Amino acid sequence: MKVARYYSRHDIRLEEMPVPRIGPGELLVQVKACGLCGSDLMEWYVQEKAPAVLGHEPAGVVAQVGERVENFQIGDRVFVHHHVPCFTCHHCLRGHYTLCKTFKATHIDPGGFAEYIRVPALNVERDVLKLPSDLSFDEATLIEPVATCIRGIERAGIQTGDTVVVIGTGVTGLIHIQLARIRGAGMIMATDFSPFRLKMARRLGADEAIAASEDVLAWLKKLNKGKGADAVIVTAGSIEAMEQGLALAGKGATVLLFAPSPPGATLPVSPYHLLFSEITITGTYSCSPLETRQALSLIQAGRINVKDLITHRFDLAGVGKAFDLAAQAGESLKIVITP
Numbered sequence: 209m210k211v212a213r214y215y216s217r218h219d220i221r222l223e224e225m226p227v228p229r230i231g232p233g234e235l236l237v238q239v240k241a242c243g244l245c246g247s248d249l250m251e252w253y254v255q256e257k258a259p260a261v262l263g264h265e266p267a268g269v270v271a272q273v274g275e276r277v278e279n280f281q282i283g284d285r286v287f288v289h290h291h292v293p294c295f296t297c298h299h300c301l302r303g304h305y306t307l308c309k310t311f312k313a314t315h316i317d318p319g320g321f322a323e324y325i326r327v328p329a330l331n332v333e334r335d336v337l338k339l340p341s342d343l344s345f346d347e348a349t350l351i352e353p354v355a356t357c358i359r360g361i362e363r364a365g366i367q368t369g370d371t372v373v374v375i376g377t378g379v380t381g382l383i384h385i386q387l388a389r390i391r392g393a394g395m396i397m398a399t400d401f402s403p404f405r406l407k408m409a410r411r412l413g414a415d416e417a418i419a420a421s422e423d424v425l426a427w428l429k430k431l432n433k434g435k436g437a438d439a440v441i442v443t444a445g446s447i448e449a450m451e452q453g454l455a456l457a458g459k460g461a462t463v464l465l466f467a468p469s470p471p472g473a474t475l476p477v478s479p480y481h482l483l484f485s486e487i488t489i490t491g492t493y494s495c496s497p498l499e500t501r502q503a504l505s506l507i508q509a510g511r512i513n514v515k516d517l518i519t520h521r522f523d524l525a526g527v528g529k530a531f532d533l534a535a536q537a538g539e540s541l542k543i544v545i546t547p
Contacts, residue, residue, distance in 0.1 A: 209323040210547070211261045212527035217251050220528040228317050233329030235280060235336065236272035237288055239263075242320030243349035244530050244543040246378065250445070252470050263320025263545065264290040267339065267348035271324065277332060287351045288327050289335035289500055290316045305496035306359075321527055323547045335497040340508055346521070346544050347507060350383075350514035353542075354503035355495035357383040357466075361391060363492050364439045364464045368392035371432050373424075373456050374414070376443035377405040379517055379542050380466060382412050384441045386512050389413045393439075397431065399424050399452075404539040412513060425455055437461055445469050451476070457487050465491040517542045 209227045214220050230236045243265035247253055254262060270284040280286070293300050294310035305311060310330070317326040327336060339348050357380055366372060372393045374381050377400040388396050397416045398409035406417040418427045428437060436458025442449050445467035453463045454477065469475070481487070495503075506512045520543045522530040530543045 210524050211318060211322040212263075212524045212545070213259050214254065214257075214262050215259045216255065217249075217531065218528075220531060222525050222527075225318070227324050228326035230272055230274045230326050231329070232275040233277055233332060234274040235270055235277065235286075235327040235332050237266070237268045237286060237325050237327055238271045239266050239268040239320055239322060239325055239547050240345035241268070241349050242266040242545045242547070243353065244527075244534055244545060245353070246380070246467070246534075249531065249535055250468075253468070261319030261322050263322070264316070265349045265352045266290075266316065266320035266325060267345045267351075268325075274329070280332070280336065280338075285339040285341070285345070287337045287339055287348050287500070287504065288316060288325065289331065289352060289497065290314070290320075291494060292331050292334040293496060305498075306492075306494040311494075311496075321524060321545055321547075323524070335500055337500060337504055339504075343508055346518055346546075347514050349544055350507065350517065350542065351500055351503045352495065353379060354383055354507060354512055354514065355499035356380070356492070357387055358499040358502050358506075359495045360384065360441065360464055360466050360492045361387040363462075363490050364441055365462050365488075366391040366393055366439050369394040370438035371395045371428075371435070371458075372397070373428065373437040373440045373453075374398045374409070374443065375440065375449050375453055375456075376400055376467070377402070377409040377414075377417070378443060378537070381405075381441070381443040382408055382517060382541070383512065384443065384466070385409055385413045388439075388441075390506075390511060395432065397428060397437070402537060405541075408516075408541065412516070424452065428456055432458075440464070441466060443467050447473050447475055454487070454489070457485075459485045460487070461485075462488040462490060465489065514542075518544055520544070521546050523547065
């Protein structure tokens with residue numbers, strides 16, 4: 209089979225390797241579509257895995273079924289989650305499923321940018337979902353991103369009528385805007401450097417979309433009766449964006465850091481300000497089987513518009529071009545690889 213193997217950010221090669229052999233409890237899935245994630249572009253994050261076949265947002269068709277698999281058969285259309293928790297460890301019992309050792313140890317083989325993937329038995333058991341016939345494979349690649357945002361929006365603690373600011377209107381920012389509306393936010397303000405993405409933010413539910421080059425705090429106070437936001441969701445991984453998030457937070461607010469900074473970066477904060485303004489800073493990583501099921505339901509019901517988030521498609525030979533396009537952050541959002 210063909211795979212797109214990542215050696216470095218500017219060295220992604222179309223190669224051949226054997227189709228994975230499955231064992232008891234496992235599935236072989238023919239990949240029909242796999243999303244390109246922003247984390248795939250973070251060299252400090254993926255370089256230690258290289259050479260590797262990336263891609264962790266796959267959807268496809270069951271091609272082979274291992275012994276003792278009862279709930280799936282050849283031809284089933286499925287979403288596959290690449291990580292699953294044990295549900296019994298200390299972290300799982302406290303609801304922190306993505307901190308579970310099993311979660312971080314489970315993987316699809318070799319990765320979603322391939323013609324076929326082997327799905328381990330634990331993943332088959334816990335987070336492979338059958339897709340409805342009216343949901344395209346392209347749209348199904350958004351199940352995992354939407355699920356991660358559901359986990360984030362829960363942590364942000366948005367209450368009915370709250371003022372919410374979303375910093376960064378890439379794919380996850382646009383999903384958070386839609387989820388904040390579902391949660392009952394009173395006003396949603398978005399900020400970004402890209403006019404194209406600001407336009408999409410307005411289209412998908414933001415009441416105001418302000419260029420990041422503007423005085424965003426002044427705009428917020430003008431629109432929000434002199435107050436800061438009740439919740440700030442920072443989907444950009446820069447320290448500057450995180451500092452802006454803290455500056456936009458009003459008293460009693462929660463600031464969600466949704467994208468990671470490089471490991472050595474530090475964020476300066478004022479404990480005095482945090483304490484006397486009762487501001488909470490929190491973060492989330494990935495998602496669990498709970499959120500993937502919620503995501504599928506919201507997408508299927510049309511509550512989350514994922515179709516308009518997909519702007520480009522490439523085959524395996526074009527994965528390098530897809531990376532280049534995504535890195536430009538121009539008029540592109542979700543890029544889908546279709547083997």
